[in-house]
């Protein structure tokens with residue numbers, strides 16, 4: 001792959017890009033029940049324009065681009081206000097939930113270094129429902145994740161188990177509002193209370209829920225306590241690019257006060273170049289996402305958000321009741337907002353096969369593996385783009401379930417398991433090839449059917465499945481497949 005010697009025409013560029021995009025799922029159809037948070041066409045146009053207006057400005061340096069500091073402070077201020085922060089609460093704009101969580105963990109680590117020098121091997125205690133990004137933060141920052149169970153059926157964090165997991169090395173307790181997988185809000189006041197009793201920091205991951213839950217509460221829906229009004233909560237993350245309906249690349253990390261936030265920051269004045277002073281992980285960055293977030297928050301206003309949340313919650317109620325009404329399926333726990341997971345209650349229905357069958361009918365739902373006490377399930381996140389498709393989804397779901405019930409019960413899962421049990425797994429090319437062959441993929445291309453892959457990934461030991469994923473991605477992300485064949 002090379003840059004063309006002569007530049008392409010604009011027309012060809014956009015035709016080619018449109019062709020690439022044509023391979024993606026059509027989220028505008030409202031049939032993609034995850035990944036997308038769409039506020040409607042008018043708001044989308046405003047976001048688009050604001051993003052483009054600030055595309056080239058560099059938020060690296062507010063002395064050159066003071067607008068970026070202003071935008072960041074105003075967006076952070078509006079978010080802090082929603083999350084009941086007092087005047088001492090401070091925060092920053094980040095590129096997404098993962099960056100916000102990495103920063104929350106870094107801040108906790110460096111705060112502990114400053115205030116608890118005896119902690120040499122820092123640990124954070126988190127329920128098994130905490131987002132994967134905490135593991136990423138742990139991996140990058142050398143903090144040990146100490147994972148605790150959630151209660152059977154309710155999937156709520158077991159706060160007693162979190163208490164038992166606290167050691168002299170603990171620096172942080174984590175709760176989610178809500179956890180992504182099941183859409184269930186942890187008992188934040190109990191977790192934060194436990195943190196206070198033990199003189200620990202407490203992070204609330206409100207990445208997916210922070211904004212939506214606020215407006216639910218305003219509309220009178222029952223919402224568990226989760227924000228800065230809860231004593232003991234020391235930091236909160238809230239993504240604007242999810243239910244804040246901003247363009248992607250927009251999240252906010254908030255801290256109780258500046259004394260804590262100081263541990264997030266980085267400065268370098270010792271090299272030969274310009275002075276670096278960064279609040280977040282990234283340095284040079286487009287101001288597009290913060291301008292777009294600022295624009296959508298101001299464009300929608302409280303009224304606009306309330307309207308969206310009401311529509312989305314009505315559709316979610318319909319979906320949850322509809323799924324529960326289908327013989328052979330059940331929604332897991334009691335979801336608090338507009339995301340939920342459903343599992344099979346019938347040996348005739350394998351959820352991974354169901355996901356593939358729904359995909360053939362144009363629907364995307366997200367498979368989630370059986371982990372801890374959470375059975376294999378399919379995840380749905382509703383948003384404004386999907387509201388008008390709720391009835392159609394339930395109709396196709398019911399039909400697909402009826403079709404699957406007609407099929408012979410497949411022995412494939414059992415056979416795969418038996419074959420995997422026999423396999424002596426080594427972290428080498430031969431094992432990789434064998435596993436990809438069993439999964440029916442080449443190992444260098446994107447798969448179209450996921451059922452067998454999911455079956456295999458679900459039962460492999462975690463370190464093996466994570467190794468396979470990394471090998472796979474490492475093979476997939478090359479321009480010249482022939483030169484890089486495994």
Ligand SMILES: Cc1ncc(COP(=O)(O)O)c(C=O)c1O
Pocket residue numbers: 095096097098099101131133176178179180205206207208209239251
């Ligand atoms: C609760 C929660 N935390 C963190 C994240 C990570 O966010 P991002 O994908 O923006 O990095 C997500 C993403 O869905 C989430 O739901």
